[in-house]
Amino acid sequence: MESFIVVRANDRVVKVTARNDGTINEKTLRRAFQLEDDVPIGLFKNDLALACRDDDVFELQEGWKGAEFELRWEESRRKLKKLGATNPKKRKIEPESQELPVDGDLAASIGRYALYYNVKKDNYKRSAIPLTPRLAATFRHGDNKSIEIGDEIVIRSWSDEKLKVSTRAVKIVEELDTIILESDGADLCHKDLISNSILPRKGMQYLMMGYSILHEKTSHQSLSTGIIVSDVTRRLRYTGSSGSFKGDSGGSCWNENGQLIGMQIEVQKRPHTQDEKGRPASPASGGRCCIVAIISILANIQDLLPPADSDGEYEWNE
Structure with missing residues (x-):
């Protein structure tokens, strides 16, 4: 080997x-x-x-x-x-002053990859990101801390009501706040998205798909746009200018060309503002989102990927 x-x-x-x-x-x-x-x-x-x-x-x-x-x-x-x-027209990175419109064509092209799952405690959707036809990723924090290797998670599609795929947790990457799910048989998607992924870059515009629109005790798909505003940190995180709300954890991030670049896992906390006497003048609030690169996930799941054949294609062992 x-x-x-x-x-x-x-x-x-x-x-x-x-x-x-x-x-x-x-x-x-x-x-x-x-x-x-x-x-x-x-x-x-x-x-x-x-x-x-x-x-x-x-x-x-x-x-x-x-x-x-x-x-x-x-x-x-x-x-x-x-x-x-x-390049005098180089994009200025001033995220707080920019409201970027959602590219409808881009949103339509990646909509088929909007996957989710539910847990028993409520009816809110949690994002799952397809990586290959048989592998997906989701976040590790919060309620998902209770997920163990071998646990079953049923994944569904926002755009295709017929899609219902049984998966199992096969790997946990704590440093990336990531759980890897593997299909028991059916395909999650029809493309190898992880091999076509690229690294986030400071100044790169992105579209994030999550489920942060809450209505009548359930959640609906949400689309957010932003710009990568930092280089990678020592914890392998990138900072994005878009906010992060309940339901955005595990959200997939895509560049302008429709390539998968990352998964949203954290939110920066903005501290209290203070008055002239140093007392809190406003409550602390959520700030910009933190993203892990899909390529960082790729480096941790080589043992789960099928071997490349002589033509560079992938073969799955049934």
């Missing part, structure tokens, strides 16, 4: 075969990303640059199999600086 790592660079994510001794050479990485020999590269894990030996080999360190790494090269940084200096 081949050993590999997941390498991301810019908007690309590639599985790259590594040596069994836990090393990978520069040439392998260059070929994977079509980089010329004169472009300096660095390999990083959790923002820490890995050691490169004199023979141009990176040492991947313990626990490297299937782990996520980032490849950086000087050429890309020069290009980004150049673009930023010559």
